[in-house]
Amino acid sequence: MGVCLHEDLERVLISEEELAQRVSELGAEISRDYAGKELVIVGVLKGSFVFMADLMRRITVPCTADFLAVSSYAMGAQTTGDVKVIKDLDMPVENRHVLIIEDILDSGVTLSYIMNLMAGKKIASVRLCALLDKPERRRMPVTPNYRGFSIPDEFVVGYGLDYAERFRYLPYVAVISKKAIR
């Protein structure tokens, strides 16, 4: 323990140590699977940037980084169902191995849109790596190839994840208290 929680947070769900341990394991697994290949790591902004920075440093095959930004969540805790690309990839991905990095897979609306977008390009392969997964909430059939943790249906923040842009800087993942969500 020893973590002094903000009043809007209920409890720590995944500690800094657990995150580091799991990110190392994911990096090792990805490095084994892509041995002898080169990877393009594509982070979905903004939530994935902390996870991606840590994960990349645990990957031992050559990789480049790019980012995609899509809008789906306005400011609150509910998905609008409406997805659009607001920042496209900078580099072409044709004939490359692409690994999409997401902070959390919730309804699957965002990721199924992104996976469809990738399927429309002539890429060598595309896989998905999500730090967190809330399988109970799924509305679209999306399964991550690499998953950090499966979590219950609660709204979480920290380690890149926000609530109305707050709490991304926390080094752990915490459950936000019900009274803080409007």
Ligand code: IMP
């Ligand atoms: P989906 O399209 O419903 O799968 O939503 C994915 C996006 O919703 C994620 O990239 C997050 O930005 C956001 N999201 C879903 N659940 C949470 C949560 O518990 N905390 C913070 N953001 C979340």
Ligand code: MG
């Ligand atoms: Mg996000």
